[in-house]
Amino acid sequence: MSIFIKNIMAVNADGIQKGADILIEGERIVEMGTGLVRDADRVIDGTGLVAFPGFLELHCHLRDPGLVYKEDIMTGTRAAAAGGYTAVCCMPNTKPVTDSAEIVRYIIEKAEKSGYAEVLPVAAITRGMRGEELTDFAGLLKAGAVAFSDDGMPVAEDKMILAAMERAKELRVPLMLHEEDLAKRGNGVVHDGENARQAGIAGIPRAVEETMTARDIFYAEKLEAPIHICHVSTAGSVELVRRAKANGVPVTCETGPHYFSITDEKILDRDPNAKVNPPLRETGDMLAVREGIADGTIDVIATDHAPHNEEEKAQEIEKAPFGMIGFETAFPLTVTNLLDTGVIGLTDIARLLSKRPHELLKTAGGELKKNGPADIAICDMNEKFVYNKDMIVSKAKNSPFLGMELKGRVCYTIRKGKFTYDRQAD
Ligand SMILES: NC(=O)N[C@@H](CC(=O)O)C(=O)O
Numbered sequence: 001m002s003i004f005i006k007n008i009m010a011v012n013a014d015g016i017q018k019g020a021d022i023l024i025e026g027e028r029i030v031e032m033g034t035g036l037v038r039d040a041d042r043v044i045d046g047t048g049l050v051a052f053p054g055f056l057e058l059h060c061h062l063r064d065p066g067l068v069y070k071e072d073i074m075t076g077t078r079a080a081a082a083g084g085y086t087a088v089c090c091m092p093n094t095k096p097v098t099d100s101a102e103i104v105r106y107i108i109e110k111a112e113k114s115g116y117a118e119v120l121p122v123a124a125i126t127r128g129m130r131g132e133e134l135t136d137f138a139g140l141l142k143a144g145a146v147a148f149s150d151d152g153m154p155v156a157e158d159k160m161i162l163a164a165m166e167r168a169k170e171l172r173v174p175l176m177l178h179e180e181d182l183a184k185r186g187n188g189v190v191h192d193g194e195n196a197r198q199a200g201i202a203g204i205p206r207a208v209e210e211t212m213t214a215r216d217i218f219y220a221e222k223l224e225a226p227i228h229i230c231h232v233s234t235a236g237s238v239e240l241v242r243r244a245k246a247n248g249v250p251v252t253c254e255t256g257p258h259y260f261s262i263t264d265e266k267i268l269d270r271d272p273n274a275k276v277n278p279p280l281r282e283t284g285d286m287l288a289v290r291e292g293i294a295d296g297t298i299d300v301i302a303t304d305h306a307p308h309n310e311e312e313k314a315q316e317i318e319k320a321p322f323g324m325i326g327f328e329t330a331f332p333l334t335v336t337n338l339l340d341t342g343v344i345g346l347t348d349i350a351r352l353l354s355k356r357p358h359e360l361l362k363t364a365g366g367e368l369k370k371n372g373p374a375d376i377a378i379c380d381m382n383e384k385f386v387y388n389k390d391m392i393v394s395k396a397k398n399s400p401f402l403g404m405e406l407k408g409r410v411c412y413t414i415r416k417g418k419f420t421y422d423r424q425a426d
């Protein structure tokens with residue numbers, strides 16, 4: 001199949017090409033220029049639209065195997081494609097935990113058969129994510145894992161995190177760390193602040209996240225071992241990473257759209273969809289996260305798409321599970337809260353959602369160019385819409401952004417030269 005995209009604004013991390021024509025044949029971009037006239041099976045008029053390199057999700061939960069009542073590989077990747085993603089890394093807190101070559105292969109094979117995006121499995125750091133014994137990193141890598149994480153759980157023991165860092169350094173593979181001190185969290189549910197007190201909900205202090213972030217930066221520096229910090233949510237964590245980078249510590253990090261878009265005010269009405277770990281913080285934290293994105297302290301925007309079903313989320317906020325879906329709102333939230341507010345420019349979107357994630361994983365892609373992979377997100381930067389339940393592609397509906405007006409929308413997603421999302425056709 002061939003696709004010809006005419007007269008589009010092509011945006012890469014390192015520059016913008018206006019009035020670009022892109023010819024796709026098979027799985028590649030075979031020509032990219034201006035003023036081209038070409039025949040193709042499908043022609044897209046890109047006038048008024050923007051093309052980004054397909055987004056790469058560094059952190060999501062597809063719930064497959066074992067928790068497929070929440071989401072599965074087919075529905076999850078379909079939602080990812082609707083968000084402009086062409087590849088997603090899925091976290092190992094599945095059932096059973098993704099800690100064996102067999103499960104890694106199951107995920108990859110199922111994604112190849114039924115997926116709308118490439119699925120890159122993140123394997124567990126410790127067996128069963130129990131924090132007691134390292135998994136077989138080499139064997140898991142060979143099976144196709146791209147990184148290691150016990151996401152959902154911290155690696156609590158110092159000797160375990162040290163062993164994991166040494167192994168990941170040796171194998172040159174990313175170690176993605178969920179920073180949380182469970183003893184300090186206790187029975188906390190939302191950010192520990194004025195809003196939690198007003199709503200009468202137990203709080204999670206910033207220190208729950210920051211002390212573990214500090215510990216792991218300390219060890220990464222000592223061992224000269226690269227680490228990646230997941231879902232940074234506080235001003236203090238941003239500052240810890242900023243200083244570490246300035247000191248030459250090999251640390252990278254991500255944040256989620258919810259941390260730069262909303263605050264813990266959202267929990268005042270006890271909405272379980274606003275319950276997420278780490279929790280939504282205060283305005284000062286939200287602004288610090290934006291600043292960290294603007295100055296490059298924060299490398300990547302990762303959604304932490306965490307689907308839960310409606311019954312689970314219909315419980316009291318104390319009982320409902322942590323997490324919110326994110327694939328379909330990441331781009332509009334980035335446009336609405338980072339681009340339109342002047343925090344970042346257009347090329348930064350390509351950097352934060354595609355180029356940097358590809359660099360961290362050392363995967364090919366993240367750039368629109370001749371002979372490069374035909375992985376493309378075609379977006380309308382100006383379209384406004386009210387996000388509602390009916391438009392959600394994911395199996396799960398747990399979003400705190402329902403009912404909000406957002407700007408910026410994905411129109412088409414192309415992966416390996418094929419449409420994985422076409423809003424007009426849906
Ligand atoms: N972020 C969340 O609130 N929940 C995640 C786990 C995690 O990312 O830590 C989940 O798996 O549901």
Ligand SMILES: [Zn+2]
Nearest residue numbers: 151152178230
């Ligand atoms: Zn986590």
Ligand SMILES: [Zn+2]
Nearest residue numbers: 091151152304
């Ligand atoms: Zn997660």
